[in-house]
Amino acid sequence: MTRLNDEAREKYFNNIFHALKVKNKEKFLEYFLELHPTDQVELFQDLYKDKRPMFYEYLSATEFAEIFQGLELEEQKEVILELDKNYAAEMFNYMQSDDIADFLGEINEPHAKDILAAMDKEEADEVIELLSYPDESAGALMTKEFIAIKATDTAAKVMDFLRSQGPEAETIYYLYVVDMKDKLVGVVSLRDLIISPLTETVENLMSSQVVSVEAHTDQEEVAKMIKDYDLLAAPVVTTTNELIGIVTVDDVMDVIEEEAEEDFGEFTAAKGATDVNISSFSAAKKRSPWIIMLMFFGLITAGVIGTFEETLEEIVLLAVFIPLIMDSAGNTGTQSLAVMVRSLATGSFERKGLLHTVKREFGTGVMLGIICAVVLMIVVPFLYGSYLLAFIVGVSLFLTLSVATIIGAVVPVIITKLKLDPAIASGPFITTVNDILGLLIYFTIATALLDYLPK
Template sequence: MKIEETEYNEHEAALRTLIQKGDPVDFQDLFLSLHPGEQADHFIELNQHERSFVYRTISPEVFTDLFEKLTLEEQCTFIQETPQSYAVRILNEMYSDNAADLMRELPDAFMDTLFEQMDDIEEQEVKDLMQYPEETAGSLMTTEFVVLQADKTVGLTLEELRELGPDAETIYYLYVVDQAHQLVGVVSLRDLIVAPLEAKIEDIMGFRVISANVMTDQEDLARIVQKYDLLALPVIDDQQKLLGIITVDDILDVIERETTEDFEELSATKGSSDINMSPLEAAKKRAPWIVSLMFLGMITASTIGGFEDTLETIVLLAVFMPLVMGSAGNAATQSLVVAVRSIALGTINRKNVMKMIRRELGTGIILGIACMIVIFGVITLLYDNMLIGFIVGVSIFAALSVATMIGTVVPLLINRLKLDPAVASGPFITTLMDNLGLIIYFTVATSMLQFF
């Protein structure tokens, strides 16, 4: 067992023992000696009775650090079981962007009750953020940040920073605004510390500031942060006024959500990947896709029925149907993943889209030729039938070539329609290629009947 795991288990056992003893002093000492992330790990393992002890022992102000390490689903569950006054104090302490995310998920009646008891300033900040559409810069930004005035000295600014810094989400980047609160520059904390105290902020600030509009989509925000290696990104409106900032930890959450969403779409399991979800809920989420694919499967059955005469003439063809169908579906899924991931990363544009299509087509042709040669040799050797080997080989060559094209072009077309390209899920593409693969297979076989 790893040292970290052993230490974790020891802490968990000690915390539970102290809860059972009802010892708030020693519990608090041990609990607060842990990192908030570790506190969160231990907290979610407790039952409701044990969590009630934590609420009585740990102040809301301290508990907030732990609370913000929990997932949004966990926050929704736990805040509804806390005493209402405790929940309100947590929300007052939370960063406004995190509080807004939580409020969106709570039942309306409970949310309204909490708003009524929150501090007026905190309430207004959270409500302002909730007005922005989800998955935009406005919904992600925090309003807890420090702004600098260009005409102030470094010495005076440092004094103000000592007072304001503790309440800001980050001070690694400090943004400079003019009298109209328009973003005009940026100063790093390092530059501020090493600058002469009598120097003006305008003398040490950078004038080229990477920023994002308040309505920018969260995927585009992630690309900006990644491209420029930013720790924070200022958010402005159409008049260049500074409204808030988005920190890199929020961007990491965005990347995780977007990646999870893409995987769910690709596997047709959207909304059902949470292991805490009940089997019934998961089944409800997946049922539409399963039922749809079942009906598409009936088309496959109809396709086979349409070539019944060919199958009766050459019964051996039935043996290799799964081979052709599976190969085409696998190739299409590979190209689909490449296309969807390229779109998500923003590496596909008008200039190189044809290059990507040609690349995938070329890949399909090369794979098709290789598989055709191999399967021709294997079938000829095992079944002593060169004609069957030729039919299956040519079918696989054609199916793989078509499959890579479809797997690439379909998500590109969907993206062109301003839809999420991941909806062209793997199961959908696989089922589609089952049908096309069979059509190719039996068309080639039917055209060769005269040679039997």
């Protein structure tokens, strides 16, 4: 089953919509079940609400389970209200346990309990176990659908086992070897199993060097480990090394996207407000604390300018360069912040160390400052006829950019040492701090040389 190109997909969609319109169930199923699951989800999202009941009637709960899994949370909440209780229960029985846990964790508790009560006990117990782990942990992220085998099994026995149990597993590319107490002792790749003689035992095929994670490990650490080791899945174990689940690479991709969105929200001082599905009121409520804090920082900036009011009254032309100093300081600091946050997230900071990173960013700031200063010392005399003014602006910008890169690089490290997310050193925060420092440098130099400036 492959994804269609745009033209073919549109043709298929039109055929399916027509089959629904004329209530031709056979043609609908013929066309729809040929679609890639991603295209099936997209088609369902394109349906008008009045056509959905017919959709649920034509598709079995098993067939609809994969579509439900592909929907966004808000869409799932809407769809679940449209489904018959028995149909929904059967659908959940065929879904992956981690996907069910993700959904139930986001809806109200009474409704979640009703869904669990309607499900098969074995399936419900697995979901309840996942819900018992802390949010954003390996335990909450893992799935219970995995293949576990014994070291004494032969390749032939494992292949027969895969034929019967493989369809229920999330992935079969890795087969995990456990002892009699279900403790993880090794791993066998499907490739090694296939190319081995049927009489070969798992013990001779497996690798005992297994990369695993403990159930309470933070999901970011799990994602980093899977990325570093190029794994398709990672086994999840208890503190006593009992195998209880696996985290697959597709779940890790969701984590990376989620963490990136969270960091972007922190970085732009809009944490929690980047979701387009939330209301204007909710977005404003989440953004307002940062905006109010930055507003008070703005008062400090205004206070700095007010302190040098006499200097500005003497040389009004100095005010022309205030936006230039502030914008350059903020932009340079934000660039350094982005570099440092990425360095901390990828682990390269730990390998290089604080001194190396700060030296590099400071060197970058110095070179940027020199370039900008030289440009200004050429342009400003031409525009305003004052070489001293060009010197003041150029030197101020040089010092400001040099300091701004250090601020942008050091602040995230300090926040990390305080066990906080470095992304909370948001762009607006760094920008405002560097604005204040830039103005202090600029007006201090200008005030010192005020007597030499043309009035």
